[in-house]
Amino acid sequence: MHRSRAIRNIRLGIKNLMLHKLRSMLTVLGVVFGVGSVIAMLAVGEGASREALEQIRKLGSNNIILSALKPVEDEQTSGRTAFMSMYGLLYEDEQRIRQTMPAVVRAVPVKHVRKEGRLGERALELRVMGTTADWFAVVNRPVLAGRKLTQSDLDGQAAVCVLTEYGTRRLLATEHTIGQSLRIGGDYYEVIGIVQSEQSSGSIQTPDQEVDAYIPLNVAQARYGDISMRRSAGSQEMEMVELHMILVQVRSSDEVEPTADAIQSMLKRFHKKEDYRISVPLALLRQAEATKRTFNIVLGSIAGISLLVGGIGIMNIMLASVTERTREIGIRRAIGAKQRQIIGQFLIETIVLSTVGGLIGIAIGMMIPWLVTRLAGMPTIVPAYGIVLSLCISVGVGIVFGLYPAVRAAKMDPIVALRHE
Amino acid sequence: MAAPAADASRPAAQEELIVLQDVHKIYQMGTAQVKALAGVSLSVRRGGFWAIMGPSGSGKSTMLNLLGCLDRPTRGRYVLNRHDVSTLSDDGLSEIRLREIGFVFQSFNLIPQLTVQENIELPLYYQGWAAARSAERAEELAAMVGLGDRSGHRPTELSGGEQQRVAVARSLANDPSVLLADEPTGNLDSATGQQIMELFAELNRRGKTIVLVTHEPHIAGYAGHRLHMRDGRVDRIEAEA
Ligand SMILES: Nc1ncnc2c1ncn2[C@@H]1O[C@H](COP(=O)(O)OP(=O)(O)OP(=O)(O)O)[C@@H](O)[C@H]1O
Ligand SMILES: [Mg+2]
Numbered sequence: 001m002h003r004s005r006a007i008r009n010i011r012l013g014i015k016n017l018m019l020h021k022l023r024s025m026l027t028v029l030g031v032v033f034g035v036g037s038v039i040a041m042l043a044v045g046e047g048a049s050r051e052a053l054e055q056i057r058k059l060g061s062n063n064i065i066l067s068a069l070k071p072v073e074d075e076q077t078s079g080r081t082a083f084m085s086m087y088g089l090l091y092e093d094e095q096r097i098r099q100t101m102p103a104v105v106r107a108v109p110v111k112h113v114r115k116e117g118r119l120g121e122r123a124l125e126l127r128v129m130g131t132t133a134d135w136f137a138v139v140n141r142p143v144l145a146g147r148k149l150t151q152s153d154l155d156g157q158a159a160v161c162v163l164t165e166y167g168t169r170r171l172l173a174t175e176h177t178i179g180q181s182l183r184i185g186g187d188y189y190e191v192i193g194i195v196q197s198e199q200s201s202g203s204i205q206t207p208d209q210e211v212d213a214y215i216p217l218n219v220a221q222a223r224y225g226d227i228s229m230r231r232s233a234g235s236q237e238m239e240m241v242e243l244h245m246i247l248v249q250v251r252s253s254d255e256v257e258p259t260a261d262a263i264q265s266m267l268k269r270f271h272k273k274e275d276y277r278i279s280v281p282l283a284l285l286r287q288a289e290a291t292k293r294t295f296n297i298v299l300g301s302i303a304g305i306s307l308l309v310g311g312i313g314i315m316n317i318m319l320a321s322v323t324e325r326t327r328e329i330g331i332r333r334a335i336g337a338k339q340r341q342i343i344g345q346f347l348i349e350t351i352v353l354s355t356v357g358g359l360i361g362i363a364i365g366m367m368i369p370w371l372v373t374r375l376a377g378m379p380t381i382v383p384a385y386g387i388v389l390s391l392c393i394s395v396g397v398g399i400v401f402g403l404y405p406a407v408r409a410a411k412m413d414p415i416v417a418l419r420h421e
Numbered sequence: 422m423a424a425p426a427a428d429a430s431r432p433a434a435q436e437e438l439i440v441l442q443d444v445h446k447i448y449q450m451g452t453a454q455v456k457a458l459a460g461v462s463l464s465v466r467r468g469g470f471w472a473i474m475g476p477s478g479s480g481k482s483t484m485l486n487l488l489g490c491l492d493r494p495t496r497g498r499y500v501l502n503r504h505d506v507s508t509l510s511d512d513g514l515s516e517i518r519l520r521e522i523g524f525v526f527q528s529f530n531l532i533p534q535l536t537v538q539e540n541i542e543l544p545l546y547y548q549g550w551a552a553a554r555s556a557e558r559a560e561e562l563a564a565m566v567g568l569g570d571r572s573g574h575r576p577t578e579l580s581g582g583e584q585q586r587v588a589v590a591r592s593l594a595n596d597p598s599v600l601l602a603d604e605p606t607g608n609l610d611s612a613t614g615q616q617i618m619e620l621f622a623e624l625n626r627r628g629k630t631i632v633l634v635t636h637e638p639h640i641a642g643y644a645g646h647r648l649h650m651r652d653g654r655v656d657r658i659e660a661e662a
Contacts (some may be wrong), residue, residue, distance in 0.1 A: 004552055015534060322646025334491060335544050336595070338512050357601045414491050417532065 013349040016321075018056060025316045030310020031357030032364060033395055034303050035368035035390045039365025041299035042386035044372060045292045047379035058198055058206050060282035062105075063138060064248040064260050065207055066093075067153030068241055071273040084227070088241035094170060096270075097248060097263060103255040108134045109217060109258035110207075110245035113224045115185040115214060119171040128184055130220020137197070138247045139208050146193030146383035153192075154216045161189040164197035166210035182213075187223055207247055245405065256282045307393065310357065311401035318350055318405035329409050330361045330417025346409050348401025351395055358394025362387055438598060438630050439465035440490065444497035446483050446653075458485040458494070459653035465646075467598070470625040471632045475650035481634045482603055484650070488632060489522050489601045490514045491508035502598045502654035519547055523592030525633075529584040536638050538572040544595040562590040566620065572641060577597035582613035589620055593629075600624065602633035606640055618643045 017024045047247040059065070068088030110131045117126040129135070135386065136148040144165055161182060163173065173181075173191070182189045197210040225236045238412055250259045260280045267276055322329070329342060369380030439618055446458035457480045473481045486492045487499060490506055493514070499507045501523055509517065512644050523544075524530075530541045538559045545555035565568050566586040568579075576584055584604060592600055604622070606614030614637075622643050633644070641647050649656040 005546075006550070008546075008552070011532075019534065151619075273556045327530065328532050328534075332543070332547075333515070333531060334489070334518065334524050334530075336515050336517075336522075336547050338547075341547065415486050417525070418491075 008169065008346060009348045010352060012345070013352040015352055016349055024356075027313050028310070028353055028357030029359070030306050030308075030313050031354050031394060032310075032361040034306035034310050034397075035358045035361025035394055036365035037299050038304035038390050038393060039362055039386055040368040040372070041303060041380060042363075042389070043369035043379065043380040043382045044295055044299070046381040046383045046386075047369070047373075048288050048292045048295070050220060050381055051219050051302045051379045052285045054062060055284050055288075056281055059284070060138065060140075060249070061253050061282055061285070062250045062256060063281055064250065064256060065265065065279045065281070066246040066248065066267075067279070068244045068278045069275055070239075071275045080252040082242055084238035086240040088271065089246050089276055090270070091242050093267065093270065094243060094246050095265060097246065100266075101259060101262060103251050104248055105251055106134045106247075106249040108132055108136055108138050108247040108249075109243050110135070110247070111217060111220050111224075111226075111242070112244045113220065113228060114276055115166070117171065119173055119180075124167060124170045124213065126184060127209055127211050127350070128161075128220065128224075129212050129214045130217040130224075131214055132217055134142075135214065135247070138249050138261075139206075141195045141208070144196055146178040146191070146192045148193055148195070149214055149216060151355055154218055157215060157218050157222065159187065159189050159219060160192045160215065161194060162193040162214040164192060164208075164212050165194055165212055166197040168194050168211060169413045171384040178343060184213065184215075185215040207245065225419050253282060256280060280329070307397055310354075311397045314353060314398070315401040315405060317353075318346060318402055319327065319351075319408070322346065322405050322409040325409075326412065326417045326420040329412055330414050330420065333412075333414035334418060343403075345404040346406035347399065347402050351398035354394045354398030355391065358391055358397075361394070365390070427505060430597070434621070436467045437464045438467040438502055439463070439467070439632075440500040441487075441496075442498040442500075444487065444494045444499060446480070446487060446492070447495045456653050459655070460497070461655055463648070463655065465599075465630065465632065467630055468625070468628050469630050469632075470621075470643070470645045472644035472646070472650060473632065473634045473648045473650060474636070474638075474641055477658065479650040480653040481650055485601055485603050485632065485634050485652075489524060490517045497647075519544065519595060521598045523595065523597035523600045525585070525592050525600065525605045526608070527586050527604040527607040529581070529588045529608070531584055531587055531591075533576055535576075535577070536572065537568065537574050537579070540576065540587055541594055543591060544626045545611070558594065559590075559601045562593055563587075566590045580613075581609050582616060584619050585609060585613075586620065589624075593624070599632060600629070604634055604636065606635070606637070614640065 007193070031371065066089055070087055094107050094109040097104055109127055109132060112127050112129045115126055115128050116123050131149070132154060133149050133151050145161070149160070149162055161184070163171070163182070168177070170176070175194065177191050178193065180191055182191050197212070198206045198208055205215065226242050227238060229238055250256050257280065260278055264278055332342060366382050369382055372378050373380050441461050441463040444458055444461045445456070448455040448457055461484065473484060475481055487494055490501070490509075491514075493509070494507055497507065498505065501517065504517060504521075506514065506517055532543070535543070538556065541559040542555045542560050545558060550558075560569070560572065563572050564591055566588070568583060568586055571579065571583065576587065579587065600621075606617055609617065618640060621631055621633070631644075635641050645661045647659040649658070
């Protein structure tokens with residue numbers, strides 16, 4: 001019985017609102033925009049953090065990536081005076097990091113060189129990565145066939161290589177290729193395994209690339225040395241780089257940033273030039289969170305202002321409605337309605353009004369993220385809790401801004417209300 | 422011309438339904454005081470039919486509003502059906518109105534958004550009746566006032582006399598112990614007014630206590646008691662022999 005009364009009250013509320021359809025719709029616009037902004041805000045924020053988490057998953061939240069960087073002054077002077085530019089990370093850097101920093105679990109040195117890989121008739125420009133077995137512990141990609149590099153490959157300076165799935169495909173190799181010889185530059189390597197390649201997407205740069213071929217670091221040192229020659233626009237250029245990359249894995253994510261700072265100051269001490277770069281995937285997450293925060297402030301303000309304006313609009317209309325219906329209130333009171341029943345009647349009306357606005361707002365709010373994704377390419381996700389939250393906000397606006405008019409209606413002197421024309 | 426008064430003919434009717442003892446109603450208008458009622462004492466027995474008469478501003482409506490528990494006396498005591506209502510809270514007064522009182526107004530006062538049936542059901546709604554039972558009762562009441570076929574209509578689709586009959590039906594829905602009417606025929610032509618008065622007379626014959634306010638002697642003629650007011654006091658009471 002109680003439920004049927006509630007339904008009756010809601011139906012009566014709708015009936016009264018339908019008497020002034022246009023007025024009701026206009027009144028509710030503020031709530032529509034407010035709720036729309038809330039949904040859009042949550043969807044963009046949720047999308048951004050989901051993307052950041054995805055990046056972290058690819059890069060590893062406990063990792064720090066050091067890479068060699070050709071200093072700007074070398075770049076400028078290279079053609080004229082410098083015979084050979086020396087830059088990048090040093091073998092000693094890797095040792096120092098591994099030996100002096102207790103938070104570091106692994107440090108993976110990488111030396112790479114671009115060479116053409118040949119398998120029968122097929123050729124592919126490879127990035128030959130001289131590294132250690134730990135590479136595969138830090139950049140953890142599934143093994144599709146064969147095996148990864150091991151310590152014994154390094155100990156025995158074995159001429160072996162691990163290809164990526166992409167490289168395998170481009171070279172028309174299959175799992176039967178394992179055990180066969182791949183020619184890289186002028187040397188032959190036994191293919192021992194195939195790992196999945198991670199596609200770099202958008203702003204995010206993974207340490208591995210699709211065109212990688214992994215070989216033992218000492219083999220790379222022995223065969224290619226530290227000096228490479230680059231021909232560009234008629235001039236020859238010599239470069240000496242010991243290591244192109246060092247991947248550092250830290251014990252826990254709390255220690256990532258202090259460790260990165262420690263590495264930074266250590267490298268500063270041993271490098272005269274700024275010939276390296278430190279990137280911290282965790283910082284990307286921080287950055288994503290900062291972006292999300294900015295977005296939340298902007299959209300949150302829009303939402304707040306819209307809801308406030310919408311709420312005041314609702315209050316205004318309800319006050320007008322209370323005045324218009326003064327006599328009805330008097331009649332109900334004379335018949336025996338208690339003050340709280342009058343409050344309930346008007347409150348239900350405002351709640352119906354603001355909830356309808358909220359539902360429209362949710363519909364619009366779900367289209368905005370869709371448009372953002374379509375037009376700006378930003379990932380968005382409308383979270384289920386956002387819809388629940390929006391509905392709660394709508395009802396809340398109805399209650400907060402409906403209460404004053406409802407109480408005013410209820411507090412009217414029934415005799416005065418009955419005399420009202 | 423007047424319908425015979427039926428009160429005092431049954432033993433149960435001896436009971437006093439309304440007792441006013443030295444009731445005052447004073448309105449504060451800035452610094453000035455308006456004494457709308459200045460010491461009214463009165464008792465109305467169950468089954469009585471009273472007409473309150475008197476010049477404009479003599480306090481008739483004020484008295485009826487007090488009787489109807491829309492207001493509290495400034496001073497004095499009011500007992501309705503053995504409830505002392507002089508000091509009740511707003512909720513308490515609402516409850517008494519809901520259970521004990523039926524109102525009929527000069528300007529009908531039906532709610533325009535609601536149908537005839539919904540208007541009649543209003544007191545039952547606030548009493549918490551189940552929808553089906555209350556619809557059934559509204560149907561009976563509509564039939565009783567001769568509007569059984571108009572249940573689904575809006576008040577604006579009815580004539581004044583019909584609207585007032587709906588208002589009478591509504592006032593009876595809670596089976597009140599007293600029916601109060603402030604100039605119920607004031608907005609009707611005399612023939613229609615007579616029809617409404619016949620309805621009241623019939624209700625009184627069936628035992629309903631009625632108090633109404635009127636200016637018109639021939640309307641007052643239907644009542645068993647005529648109470649004349651002057652300056653917020655009872656001037657004199659005429660009773661049917
Ligand atoms: N709310 C109020 N505030 C101040 N004065 C009031 C109020 N209500 C009534 N009065 C005054 O009380 C007196 C009695 O008013 P009341 O309405 O009872 O007269 P009435 O007999 O019904 O008159 P009428 O025949 O014109 O309807 C009048 O002087 C009126 O001005
Ligand atoms: Mg009056």
